[in-house]
Amino acid sequence: MQNYVYDIDSIRGLNLSLKVPLSLFAYMVDEIYKFTLSYQSAFSLQSMLQIFQRESVALEIQEAEFCINSYVYLIRFVQKNNITAEHLSKWLKENTLVQDDHREYLMKVLQGFDPETVKKVLSLGKLKELKWTVNQYNGDVKYPNLKKLYILLEFHIQDEKGNLQKQIINLTIQEFKMLQMEFKEIGDILRSFM
Numbered sequence: 001m002q003n004y005v006y007d008i009d010s011i012r013g014l015n016l017s018l019k020v021p022l023s024l025f026a027y028m029v030d031e032i033y034k035f036t037l038s039y040q041s042a043f044s045l046q047s048m049l050q051i052f053q054r055e056s057v058a059l060e061i062q063e064a065e066f067c068i069n070s071y072v073y074l075i076r077f078v079q080k081n082n083i084t085a086e087h088l089s090k091w092l093k094e095n096t097l098v099q100d101d102h103r104e105y106l107m108k109v110l111q112g113f114d115p116e117t118v119k120k121v122l123s124l125g126k127l128k129e130l131k132w133t134v135n136q137y138n139g140d141v142k143y144p145n146l147k148k149l150y151i152l153l154e155f156h157i158q159d160e161k162g163n164l165q166k167q168i169i170n171l172t173i174q175e176f177k178m179l180q181m182e183f184k185e186i187g188d189i190l191r192s193f194m
Helices: 008-019 022-038 045-054 061-080 085-095 100-111 115-122 173-193
Strands: 126-137 148-158 164-172
Touching: 008 061, 022 045, 022 061, 022 100, 045 061, 085 100, 148 173, 164 173
Parallel strands: none
Antiparallel strands: 126 148, 148 164
């Protein structure tokens, strides 16, 4: 946090959160955190400022913008430099006027940030091929006339080292319909960005 200590303006921006109620602070931190993890969330400075105005926060527009930007900068800094939540909490306590309940909430959110977990998610692999078949299960001894349909999905995934792995998933028709609805929702969201 040494590089951060010298940025007096950012500290002033963090201190402005004294005027922000905890519920709004929590919402702001959640939105900033999601944005800094993916850069694809719907975070918008303008919409956040409108919420600040609507909630009658005792900040001028410039102060509210300054406060929000200071937390964006802080959260990015913490994520980029793999700073622990405990270290950040100590630094905030020693260098800012951030309230205890605000600081505790920020720590809870940031403790969910684990650089190794993010790295694992980002390096799961690349889908090279997807095969599927509709199959019928006939192996029930008690009820030989019962024929159940199921979907077999076979994923061929290339890991970060270039090795191909095969993952097989069997889904009942009901499970497949649920998966289909999830993919439809993803497709709808993607179309809205195109």
